Amino acid sequence: MRELFHPDVQQVSLASLLYALGDPVRLEIAQRLAREGEQSCSALCCDVAKSTLSHHFKILREAGVVYSRKEGTQRINSLRKTELDQRFPGVMDALLAVAEQ
Amino acid sequence: MRELFHPDVQQVSLASLLYALGDPVRLEIAQRLAREGEQSCSALCCDVAKSTLSHHFKILREAGVVYSRKEGTQRINSLRKTELDQRFPGVMDALLAVAEQ
DNA sequence: TCATTTGTTCGAGATTATCGAATTAAAGAA
DNA sequence: TTCTTTAATTCGATAATCTCGAACAAATGA
Numbered sequence: 472m473r474e475l476f477h478p479d480v481q482q483v484s485l486a487s488l489l490y491a492l493g494d495p496v497r498l499e500i501a502q503r504l505a506r507e508g509e510q511s512c513s514a515l516c517c518d519v520a521k522s523t524l525s526h527h528f529k530i531l532r533e534a535g536v537v538y539s540r541k542e543g544t545q546r547i548n549s550l551r552k553t554e555l556d557q558r559f560p561g562v563m564d565a566l567l568a569v570a571e572q
Numbered sequence: 573m574r575e576l577f578h579p580d581v582q583q584v585s586l587a588s589l590l591y592a593l594g595d596p597v598r599l600e601i602a603q604r605l606a607r608e609g610e611q612s613c614s615a616l617c618c619d620v621a622k623s624t625l626s627h628h629f630k631i632l633r634e635a636g637v638v639y640s641r642k643e644g645t646q647r648i649n650s651l652r653k654t655e656l657d658q659r660f661p662g663v664m665d666a667l668l669a670v671a672e673q
Numbered sequence: 674t675c676a677t678t679t680g681t682t683c684g685a686g687a688t689t690a691t692c693g694a695a696t697t698a699a700a701g702a703a
Numbered sequence: 704t705t706c707t708t709t710a711a712t713t714c715g716a717t718a719a720t721c722t723c724g725a726a727c728a729a730a731t732g733a
Contacts, residue, residue, distance in 0.1 A: 485670055490594030495587045513679065520723050525681055544679045544730050561666035569586055569660050614710065621692050626712055645699050645710045 480535040480554040488559060491534030492566065497527050501536055501550060502570045505563075509549035581636040581655040589660060592635030593667065598628050602637055602651060603671045606664075610650035 492498050496517050503515060512524060519527075528548065531537040535555065539546045555563050593599050597618050604616060613625060620628075629649065632638040636656065640647045656664045 484596070485667065486594055486596045486599045488594075489590045489599065489667075493587055493589075493591030493594040495585070498587045498590065511679080521680070522682080522724075523722050526721075529681090541680095541730090544677090546680065559666075559670050561662070562670055565660075565662035565666040566586065566590075569663055612710080622711070623693075623713080624691055627690075630712090642699085642711095645708085647711065 474541075475532060475539055477532060477538055478535050480551060480558045483535040483558065485559060485562075487534045488536065488555075488562070491530050491536050494527065494530075496524075497531055497536075498570065500527065500531065500548075502567060504537065504548060504550040505552065505567050509547050511545040511547055513545065515548070575642075576633060576640055578633060578639055579636050581652060581659045584636040584659065586660065586663075588635045589637065589656075589663070592631050592637050595628065595631075597625075598632055598637075599671065601628065601632065601649075603668060605638065605649060605651040606653065606668050610648050612646040612648055614646065616649070 492501060496519060499517065500515055504510070512521075512528060515524075517524065528537065528539065528546075532539060535551055535558075537548050538551050539548045541547075550563075552563060593602060597620060600618065601616055605611070613622075613629060616625075618625065629638065629640065629647075633640060636652055636659075638649050639652050640649045642648075651664075653664060
């Protein structure tokens with residue numbers, strides 16, 4: 472498993488961020504990473520094929536939402552909250568607060 | 573031109589809202605409606621075909637972002653800000669503030 | 674070395690996006 | 704009324720993206 476690409480969040484557009492979060496599965500992943508902290512892809516298993524989940528993580532990574540580091544045979548994902556807050560002040564907090572209901 | 577469907581914003585999911593705003597053209601439309609007030613589709617002309625623009629408006633309408641009323645040969649669009657604020661507290665304000673930069 | 678676990682990549686079929694052309698609807702002029 | 708203009712939607716075709724299962728790759732441990 473080779474290292475994955477992570478963009479500089481400062482280079483990410485708001486539309487890209489919203490696109491990444493504009494899918495029920497991806498939004499739930501972001502929400503759970505925020506609430507439960509970093510975890511592996513399999514721990515976040517949603518009811519989609521694992522290849523589809525991999526695709527969703529790729530989109531989240533490329534939008535700067537998620538950072539994935541490898542640890543053994545798995546990949547641990549975390550929300551890039553600090554960087555997102557810097558680039559998009561108030562946005563993640565508002566989204567996560569609404570998603571909490 | 574028949575009347576168009578407008579959903580109850582309370583029934584709209586956060587993912588649907590983000591999906592609708594997760595496109596550069598649609599995000600710009602929402603942003604301009606917020607800043608400049610209601611206006612016709614043609615006044616908002618972006619550099620896409622008008623059939624594509626019509627498609628974008630349909631998505632914005634169905635996500636509860638935009639209300640369109642007919643006036644003569646044109647359609648006047650407005651942001652459903654009050655209802656969006658009620659359903660998604662703080663979200664539109666945060667997005668519009670970031671989009672301002 | 675071999676099997677297991679965890680994810681990614683590949684290839685195919687389904688869904689969605691974009692465009693130009695045709696259509697509909699309202700308004701105004703002849 | 705009939706014709707023209709303006710504004711936007713709908714249609715049909717092509718392009719791009721999504722989802723899935725199957726195959727593959729990389730690290731772990733028996």
